[in-house]
Amino acid sequence: MFEKIRRRLLLSYLIVLSLIWGGFAIAVRIVFTHSLYKQQIQKLAALAQVAAANAELDNGVMKIENDLPQDKLFENHQELSWFDRQGNFIKRQGKDLINTIDKHRLQSVTLPIISSDDKQLIGYVRASQSLEELDKTLNKLDLGLGGGIIVALMISGAGGVWLTRQAMQPIEESFERLKQFTADASHELRSPLMAIKTNAAVALKYPEGMRKADAEKFQAISSATNQMIRLTEDLLFLARCDNIPDQSKETIDLSLILNNLVDLYQPQAVVKHINFKSQLSEKLYVLGDANQLTRLFSNVIQNAMNYTPSKGTIEIMANRGNFHIVVNIQDTGVGIAPEDLEKIFERFWRADKSRSYNSDGFGLGLAIAQAIAQNHGGVITVTSQLGVGSCFTVRLPLTTNF
Ligand SMILES: Nc1ncnc2c1ncn2[C@@H]1O[C@H](COP(=O)(O)OP(=O)(O)O)[C@@H](O)[C@H]1O
Numbered sequence: 575m576f577e578k579i580r581r582r583l584l585l586s587y588l589i590v591l592s593l594i595w596g597g598f599a600i601a602v603r604i605v606f607t608h609s610l611y612k613q614q615i616q617k618l619a620a621l622a623q624v625a626a627a628n629a630e631l632d633n634g635v636m637k638i639e640n641d642l643p644q645d646k647l648f649e650n651h652q653e654l655s656w657f658d659r660q661g662n663f664i665k666r667q668g669k670d671l672i673n674t675i676d677k678h679r680l681q682s683v684t685l686p687i688i689s690s691d692d693k694q695l696i697g698y699v700r701a702s703q704s705l706e707e708l709d710k711t712l713n714k715l716d717l718g719l720g721g722g723i724i725v726a727l728m729i730s731g732a733g734g735v736w737l738t739r740q741a742m743q744p745i746e747e748s749f750e751r752l753k754q755f756t757a758d759a760s761h762e763l764r765s766p767l768m769a770i771k772t773n774a775a776v777a778l779k780y781p782e783g784m785r786k787a788d789a790e791k792f793q794a795i796s797s798a799t800n801q802m803i804r805l806t807e808d809l810l811f812l813a814r815c816d817n818i819p820d821q822s823k824e825t826i827d828l829s830l831i832l833n834n835l836v837d838l839y840q841p842q843a844v845v846k847h848i849n850f851k852s853q854l855s856e857k858l859y860v861l862g863d864a865n866q867l868t869r870l871f872s873n874v875i876q877n878a879m880n881y882t883p884s885k886g887t888i889e890i891m892a893n894r895g896n897f898h899i900v901v902n903i904q905d906t907g908v909g910i911a912p913e914d915l916e917k918i919f920e921r922f923w924r925a926d927k928s929r930s931y932n933s934d935g936f937g938l939g940l941a942i943a944q945a946i947a948q949n950h951g952g953v954i955t956v957t958s959q960l961g962v963g964s965c966f967t968v969r970l971p972l973t974t975n976f
């Protein structure tokens with residue numbers, strides 16, 4: 575039970591952390607890309623300004639002084655182009671990017687060239703640079719961020735395992751203490767209850783010497799004590815049934831257990847005018863504890879008897895699947911409301927608190943049945959319709975080692 579909670583806690587923790595790390599990485603990527611683009615544009619603008627200062631109008635013809643370092647332009651994947659006032663190409667320095675690279679992979683800044691003497695427009699200069707270098711830097715950043723996040727998540731995962739273990743420890747301990755308390759209290763209650771039961775039985779042995787009213791009171795004491803003994807036994811069982819010791823696990827033919835239970839409950843069905851049928855396959859082998867499995871099915875069958883009015887039908891079907899044994903206990907009883915279906919396996923939960931259905935249970939029967947099914951690696955589920963009936967399905971792993 576705690577393992578499942580721990581796993582869920584760890585998963586939520588990792589999801590939240592991934593979202594935080596992911597958001598952080600996206601933010602870093604956006605800010606970094608933006609500043610890289612801005613930096614490159616600023617560099618190109620500065621380059622274009624220098625290039626513009628290099629151009630002069632000489633007798634109506636644009637002349638470009640050649641003092642820009644060519645190799646630096648090549649190294650930086652840059653191109654400088656000059657144009658006259660009409661936009662006609664005049665000269666290029668550096669790489670020929672415009673004609674060789676897709677224009678989307680290029681960044682350009684165009685500046686007007688103004689004559690220093692008469693402040694007239696003499697042409698334009700365009701500085702361009704391919705985005706190749708920038709893409710390489712961004713790829714490196716992506717790799718760094720991705721790798722960093724994976725490492726961070728792995729470290730956080732390990733930390734998360736430790737954290738969830740730390741967080742769950744006090745809960746597990748207090749649950750264990752609670753279970754121990756229930757077990758101890760039930761155990762301690764046994765002896766005084768037995769004493770009351772025996773004394774009531776002795777007193778009732780000779781009712782002749784007793785007033786009728788007293789005899790009735792002793793009867794009431796005796797029946798209440800019986801109920802309390804059953805309650806303490808159920809509580810003790812629930813507190814202790816978490817795991818079956820390996821030595822009490824054996825290969826059991828479930829069809830024999832179910833057949834015995836059918837025989838056991840047949841007289842009750844006859845008295846209640848219930849049609850009690852069974853369809854059981856043979857050789858339904860499971861590995862487990864015979865007493866516990868008998869208890870599981872008798873709890874479910876007893877419920878079917880309790881909550882099915884006379885002239886109803888109860889049918890038990892057991893079949894072998896590839897990996898599981900499936901037992902269905904179907905009744906035409908009062909049914910369970912859809913909103914109650916998930917509550918019926920809770921301890922002390924009963925749909926009918928007034929016990930008008932003649933059941934003297936405490937609402938522990940199905941909790942015990944579920945605990946036993948889970949102890950055996952199986953599950954118990956239910957489908958039901960109010961006023962139509964219910965079908966309890968027990969699925970247990972099939973064993974082949976016999
Ligand atoms: N076959 C059934 N048909 C209708 N209601 C059922 C059936 N089995 C169980 N229930 C409902 O589930 C509740 C819990 O069952 P259980 O744990 O066996 O407790 P109890 O039988 O002691 O009341 C019952 O009180 C009843 O309301």
Ligand SMILES: [Mg+2]
Nearest residue numbers: 877935939940
């Ligand atoms: Mg019951």
